[in-house]
Amino acid sequence: MKQEALAFFQNTGLTAFASVLFFIAFAIILYGVFQKKNRKYYEQMSQLPLEKEQCHER
């Protein structure tokens, strides 16, 4: 199994496949995140911490 496992990782086709897979996942996230139509939504999201809570009068 050790030899098999090592052979597994010397399989350049597979490692290339994995890196392409990683890159695609990365690209999808980037694409999803940077779509123009989402701009307003992200602006709202980024305001979440700044919403005022009820406080005592100072």
Add this chain to the structure above:
Amino acid sequence: MERKLEKFFYDDNIVKMFIMATLFWGGAAFLVGLIIALQLAYWPLNLNLDFLTFSRLRPLHTNAAIFAFAGNAIFAGIYHSSQRLLKTRLFSDFLTKLHFWGWQTIILAALITLPLGFTQGKEYAELEWPIDLMITIIWVVFAVNFFGTIARRREQHLYVAIWFYIATIVTVAMLHVVNSIEIPVSFLQSYPVYAGVQDALVQWWYGHNAVAFFLTTPFLGLMYYYIPKAVNRPIYSYRLSIVHFWALVFIYIWAGPHHLLYTALPEWSQTLGMIFSVMLWAPSWGGMINGLLTLRGAWHLLRTEPIVQFLIAAVTFYGMATFEGPLLSIKSVSALGHYTDWIIGHVHGGALGWNGFLAFGMIYYLVPRLWGADGMYSKKLMSYHLWIALTGILLYYISMVSAGITQGLMWRAISPTGQMTYPDFVQTVNAIRPLYWVRVFGGLLFITGYFIGIYNIWKTIAMGKKVSPVEQQAYALTFKDDSNENAHRKLEGLGTVFTVLVLVSVIVGSVIEILPTLSIHKHLPQDEQILPYTALEQLGRDVYVTEGCYVCHSQMIRTYTPDVIRFGPSSTIAESMYDHPFQWGSKRTGPDLARVGGKYPDLWHYRHMVDPRSMNNQSIMPAYGWLETKKADFYSLRKKLSVLRTLGVPYTDEQVSQADIWAEKQAEEVAAQLEKDGAPAGLKDKKIVALIAYLQCLGKKAKTGTDTSKWNNFPFKKVAGGEQ
């Protein structure tokens, strides 16, 4: 459906309690750190007491800094910010309290057991099995409370800080459970199921990701909440924070093997660890820039607001530490820096600069608000805290990096005639001893800053008016609006699906990296395999673990020429195949011990343990005098060997059932020889004899070896004229 306006209160009491715990345990962690820094500079400071010795206190220091100081700070920040981001009170007041008191009990248990020598000998996972169980239970309590809070939220969307908290909770749970699988031998001792190279890989997968998911992701969550709060501006780029999050979660989990470069770990695994570490440069710096640029248009706050100074200094240290980390993960840099004080400098830049300053910035933000004061008592004192602590960190960092590089270069220095320029290890220690004093001074400054902070916080609390909780209002969620959102935005609202995705991404990395190594010992060729430890050697090994020898001595000669020239042929996978736990170590304050067996006579070890200066007058090792007076527990050996046999160490039935006799007989022989050579009589049942037997077998357990001890063949076959 009409949305209902609901009224509720935040639980701020728990935040106050966790802040108090942070400050209290932080002080303890810093003080223990100062003590052990002093001990490295001046060895007599262990006062000849076992529980005050560096090798017992160092694990206490690291555990206190990570789990007590940083841990309590995280809980304070998570509980404060999550209630506000989710617009709801915490899920259960009972679980909240259980979480708090359970965690403090764990810390107290660590404070007692670690100095007493109850340890598993795995860095940052030293705590013994009953405490491991407590940690698991309390972590589940935390998780239930946190996810329950998410389920009851009145804000549909989960802000990015919440994502970071979720990643923290699920990943730390996985890391802790997998790394802590162990079989108890007694109430406070256990052996990990993994051995040698497996244990090393699992341990550093855990160790590195403890840094990633206990000291990085939760603090990033805090950064994404408290920096916008402190400067009253949204984060520079929310989109960048999403990319930051996914990149870290995908990449971090793979980086562990960079702690094992040039070791016996299979090369593909080392390379994988290195490459993923280098990849971390991009998302880490993306996150740092995102934090810093949040100040756009408000840079003047950096001049006037100490809270902002603390937070920005923290983010800057995050950037520096995450620049240096990948750098040190490059094989050729690691060759120089590994085992040296450079690593110590690196982690303190991260722990004091990033975690420390972020925690203090957050605490300074929260204290006046929670205790009803109009701002902190003194801005000036906050500034003093910042600048004194910052000077301290810089002195600490610069001294340790200089010490590390100096020593690393001395280890590899070769004279024109092809010999080691500094053949005696202690020469390379002497060269850096002055820097140990600089480090002490740096630590002292950091603690001075801490005490200024404590005074300031105390005055602020005294100034505060009693505040009762204020009623909050928010609309209940229907979970039905916005049904035409796109996929990713829906995902951001779905806590469960999101959590599963995070878990999948960390599990995939872990399985691919760890699984092939788990069966590696089965495939070692017969002639490469080694003999298991004799009962006495195993007992000595337990003494070695208890005393924490691994804190200063490695047992891993790297496949790196200067290591091989100095310590002998590089260590093999087989040589630690029966080591539960592995003791490869991560720091060489003293020399490597993987091939110390047979290098010196038994008497040398005896004298060296009782008074290291008698054998090497420049040694900085503390004296371990109690080893010659404390008794070794031979009767525990039957149980120990039987547990080890369950874990795959090939002891015979007779060896297990007569383990104590096996050990006693060998001990008698060692003690008799010691006495003949001039050591006092009556050592045969003392710990020192077991430890000497263990040290003398290191590197000598090869099956084909010519100088293996006859004690490996116990029980001896009866031959005519007595024992063989």
